[in-house]
Amino acid sequence: xxxxxxxxxxxxxxxxxxxxxxxxxxxxxxxxxxxxxxxxxxxxxxxxxxxxxxxxxxxxxxxxxxxxxxxxxxxxxxxxxxxxxxxxxxxxxxxxxxxxxxxxxxxxxxxxxxxxxxxxxxxxxxxxxxxxxxxxxxxxxxxxxxxxxx
Numbered sequence: 001x002x003x004x005x006x007x008x009x010x011x012x013x014x015x016x017x018x019x020x021x022x023x024x025x026x027x028x029x030x031x032x033x034x035x036x037x038x039x040x041x042x043x044x045x046x047x048x049x050x051x052x053x054x055x056x057x058x059x060x061x062x063x064x065x066x067x068x069x070x071x072x073x074x075x076x077x078x079x080x081x082x083x084x085x086x087x088x089x090x091x092x093x094x095x096x097x098x099x100x101x102x103x104x105x106x107x108x109x110x111x112x113x114x115x116x117x118x119x120x121x122x123x124x125x126x127x128x129x130x131x132x133x134x135x136x137x138x139x140x141x142x143x144x145x146x147x148x149x150x
Contacts (some may be wrong), residue, residue: 029109032143037122038135039071042102044081044128046143057119059148062095063126064148066108069101074116077101079130081112086144094126119148 031045045064052058063081080096096111114127125144131137 003049006135007102010064019041030143030145031064031109032141035129035139035141037138038075040075040077040130040132040135041068041070041071042066042077042079042128042137042138043108043140044126044141044143045083046126046145047083047144048124051116053116053118057066059079059119059124060114061124061126061145062078062114062118063128063143064109065097065112065130066098066106066110067099067101067130068106069132072103072128074100077107077130077131077132079112079128081126081128083113083115083124083126085117085120086125090146091127121148122146 001115028049029045031043034041034043043066045066047062049060051060065079067077068073069075078098081094082091084091084092097112099107101107123144123146127140127142129138
């Protein structure tokens with residue numbers, strides 16, 4: 001049991017280090033710290049793509065989830081993502097979903113939801129949590145970005 005927990009934590013730490021581009025035209029995806037639910041390690045990830053609304057610069061903020069099943073059998077994993085602007089904003093749910101994760105395999109980053117915001121000098125946060133079949137909801141895995149960094 002202790003070795004499984006250690007393996008899950010190491011897997012989550014390894015996933016945290018990675019930053020994976022989604023495709024050649026998308027912004028880089030950066031992942032936050034790992035949390036776990038049952039035998040599944042979960043990371044919340046974020047990207048910010050430049051855009052504009054007329055003459056106003058915008059950012060398309062997208063939340064992703066990455067999950068790794070360290071167990072010996074496949075599981076369904078439910079997940080939710082929330083978004084907020086750090087300067088006093090409240091958390092808004094931007095998406096949810098479900099994935100089938102085979103034993104010993106990973107999924108993601110999988111897009112959960114997105115929000116388009118006019119640029120401001122504030123930090124933007126997302127948080128993701130997940131629940132494997134029969135397990136409780138995990139803690140929160142956060143990720144953040146300065147909304148209008150280049």
